Amino acid sequence: MKPPFSFHVPSLDRFSRTKGASVLGLALDGQRLEGVVVRRTNGSATVAKSFVFALSLDPLKDDPTLVGREIRKQLDAAGIRERRCVVALPLNWILTLNTTLPELPESDLASFLEITAERGFPYSPGALLVAHSRYRVASDNPAATLIAVPRDHVAHLESALRAAQLRPVSFSLGIAALQPAEADAADGVLALTPGETSIALQITAGGGVALLRTVEDAFEQEGVERRLQLDHLIRELRITMGQLPAPVRDSIRRVKVFGHNQQAAELTAQLAPQLAEMELQGQQITRYPPGSFKFQLPPDLEVSSALSLALRHLAGAKTTLEFLPPKVSAWQQFQNRYPAGKLAYAGAAVGVVAFLTLAAFLVQQWQLMRWQSQWNVMKTEVAELDSMQDNIQTYRPWFDDSFRCLTVLQRLTDAFPEQGSVTAKSIEIRPDTVVCSGTAADNQALLQTLDRLRESTGVGSVQVDQIRGKSPLQFTFNFQSTPGGRP
Numbered sequence: 001m002k003p004p005f006s007f008h009v010p011s012l013d014r015f016s017r018t019k020g021a022s023v024l025g026l027a028l029d030g031q032r033l034e035g036v037v038v039r040r041t042n043g044s045a046t047v048a049k050s051f052v053f054a055l056s057l058d059p060l061k062d063d064p065t066l067v068g069r070e071i072r073k074q075l076d077a078a079g080i081r082e083r084r085c086v087v088a089l090p091l092n093w094i095l096t097l098n099t100t101l102p103e104l105p106e107s108d109l110a111s112f113l114e115i116t117a118e119r120g121f122p123y124s125p126g127a128l129l130v131a132h133s134r135y136r137v138a139s140d141n142p143a144a145t146l147i148a149v150p151r152d153h154v155a156h157l158e159s160a161l162r163a164a165q166l167r168p169v170s171f172s173l174g175i176a177a178l179q180p181a182e183a184d185a186a187d188g189v190l191a192l193t194p195g196e197t198s199i200a201l202q203i204t205a206g207g208g209v210a211l212l213r214t215v216e217d218a219f220e221q222e223g224v225e226r227r228l229q230l231d232h233l234i235r236e237l238r239i240t241m242g243q244l245p246a247p248v249r250d251s252i253r254r255v256k257v258f259g260h261n262q263q264a265a266e267l268t269a270q271l272a273p274q275l276a277e278m279e280l281q282g283q284q285i286t287r288y289p290p291g292s293f294k295f296q297l298p299p300d301l302e303v304s305s306a307l308s309l310a311l312r313h314l315a316g317a318k319t320t321l322e323f324l325p326p327k328v329s330a331w332q333q334f335q336n337r338y339p340a341g342k343l344a345y346a347g348a349a350v351g352v353v354a355f356l357t358l359a360a361f362l363v364q365q366w367q368l369m370r371w372q373s374q375w376n377v378m379k380t381e382v383a384e385l386d387s388m389q390d391n392i393q394t395y396r397p398w399f400d401d402s403f404r405c406l407t408v409l410q411r412l413t414d415a416f417p418e419q420g421s422v423t424a425k426s427i428e429i430r431p432d433t434v435v436c437s438g439t440a441a442d443n444q445a446l447l448q449t450l451d452r453l454r455e456s457t458g459v460g461s462v463q464v465d466q467i468r469g470k471s472p473l474q475f476t477f478n479f480q481s482t483p484g485g486r487p
Helices: 013-018 064-077 106-120 151-163 174-178 230-243 246-251 262-277 305-315 330-337 340-395 404-415 443-454
Strands: 022-029 032-041 044-054 084-089 095-100 128-135 143-150 167-173 188-194 199-205 208-215 219-222 225-228 252-258 281-285 422-429 434-440 459-469 473-481
Touching (some): 032 064, 044 064, 044 305, 064 151, 084 305, 095 208, 106 143, 128 151, 143 151, 143 208, 151 167, 167 174, 174 188, 174 305, 199 230, 199 246, 208 230, 225 262, 246 252, 252 262, 404 422, 404 473, 422 443, 434 443, 443 473
Antiparallel strands (some): 095 143, 188 199, 219 225, 422 434
16 A cells, blocks of 8 residues: 655655766756756766757646657757756645644654645545655744645656656755755745746745745736736735744745846846835845855856756755655565564465465366366357347447436536535546536635535546635546446
8 A cells, every 4th residue: 555645854865876976957847848967077066968948748748658759859859868867846736735843752743744734635645745844933833834746747757757768866846956945044035936937936934945836927928028927926925925924924034036037137126126115135046156065066057946956966965855756676565574583474374375376276277177168068159149249239329328428517517516616617528537627715615526526426536636726716626437337
């Protein structure tokens, strides 16, 4: 059985085993893939090659093999042969949950966080990879931010990378590598990273990550240019600051905008007056400050999510927000299951199983010979019946009289509340899956709707794909519909 949730500690042995002299850093933003190859030699690190290209296929929805072939084609065109890679996951895949830590022994806090994640996230146990970041501001009680990513998303991306002949050794967050939680632990920092259409936002305070989110629709496309929607961004920043606990909000002193492109410069310039009113100091970070890593960097090296992840990996820095699925070898499973004191019992059990298997094989052979003799008697009549059945299948009606689409709509209508607290915007009926998107007044109304849908006849595997916002919130879920009942 899979554990309900996977919590990853900073000091993982696999990082020390896989750390080498070069690594490929990748950052995925929608269908835009940014990459950089970093090599470490003689106490310094250099960028060997870099690239940015847009994928024609969706890494999350399309076939991983096809996505991997496209990535491999682009890497070959760029002349990149490095196999080991560290990957920055899109921030819009992330779910977060904040909790205050009670006074418990350190050995019991992991169980407390696991139970909190199981209760707080709208996913079934085992469907998420969960990491956490602890922080403490002033004399307040310690708190933690639970950060989760759907296991299927990571598995789909990992399959695509392996199809591209890459070996991922880390899945993390790019903004967490640009602004590590341990840096500037005395003061809170609000970090912003502009993307294609959204802005990644992270707040660190007290040595941990206090908040992670994305500001969607922060840029508007006007011809070939993208315009910053300043009013929308300011409103989202004020809402975000208002939701923080007072000690965390009061500890924030600086706002860092990471990036060297036009969007980062425009964002820094237009935010400056608003930040001054909020008594915050704004700063655009375009290059790495001296002493950021254990090795020397070129002075003109510009910051990026992919590069930061690669540099931290080569430097052996701790990664608290790690979402690489754990790999357990068959030998380790055997050792965990059969300690030294139980090997003798295991050997005896293997002998008994081998004897029973041989006896069962002999019995099976005797039964096969018996049934073969009976089959020789009736095979002529069976051949005639098969011929008749083939004729029946050839001339039977070709159409389907199950009215599947109407049945699916009826099940959805029965599951949605009559008060209108949950409404659907789009319904996509596929051969084996139904995808529904819409809005809900709150999380409780959506969960009740999903429970009613799971109880419907012919509905199975109800899963939530995406939830955005709080009240109201936008959702997307899918389920399997079968005409005969639950699969």
